[in-house]
Amino acid sequence: MNSGLPDLYTPPAMSKASAKNNSNVIAVNRRARHDYHIEDRFEAGMALEGWEVKALRAGKCNISEAYVLLKHGEAWLLGARMEPLPEASTHINPDPVRTRKLLLHTSELAKLIRQTQQASYTCVPLQLYWSKKGLAKCEIGLAKGKQKHDKRATEKERAWNRERQRLLKQNRR
Numbered sequence: 001m002n003s004g005l006p007d008l009y010t011p012p013a014m015s016k017a018s019a020k021n022n023s024n025v026i027a028v029n030r031r032a033r034h035d036y037h038i039e040d041r042f043e044a045g046m047a048l049e050g051w052e053v054k055a056l057r058a059g060k061c062n063i064s065e066a067y068v069l070l071k072h073g074e075a076w077l078l079g080a081r082m083e084p085l086p087e088a089s090t091h092i093n094p095d096p097v098r099t100r101k102l103l104l105h106t107s108e109l110a111k112l113i114r115q116t117q118q119a120s121y122t123c124v125p126l127q128l129y130w131s132k133k134g135l136a137k138c139e140i141g142l143a144k145g146k147q148k149h150d151k152r153a154t155e156k157e158r159a160w161n162r163e164r165q166r167l168l169k170q171n172r173r
């Protein structure tokens with residue numbers, strides 16, 4: 001069924017693992033791994049409105065400036081920006097940066113509250129992704145802030161790993 005026209009787009013070849021990971025991840029907070037030592041991770045559901053789910057499906061989400069607030073025994077996601085689609089809804093006024101409730105088990109909430117109050121930890125959102133059941137989930141990290149020298153050490157280690165990989169690749173040839 002060739003129409004005689006050249007094929008203008010051929011998708012790049014991807015491995016099955018990378019294609020699977022890329023399809024589930026909505027947004028990643030790369031800044032969190034740079035600014036914090038991540039000690040523990042939790043998976044939280046999110047209470048979303050319909051237009052927010054549509055925005056997530058379209059990939060219109062940014063969590064680089066977001067953080068998690070623990071208040072009155074509940075967890076809230078603040079600063080996450082979900083841009084509404086123009087055709088999503090006409091009868092409501094969506095707020096792109098509204099506070100969204102995070103759904104966690106009671107034991108997980110208790111652990112987060114205890115650690116943030118006693119051990120000077122903080123909670124940061126690491127990524128948003130789709131679960132196997134098609135639900136939007138937020139991965140939360142229990143983290144401690146890095147000092148400037150910690151960030152420099154991380155950069156040195158990353159640079160050395162890149163250099164080492166390059167040298168190993170040259171030696172194999």
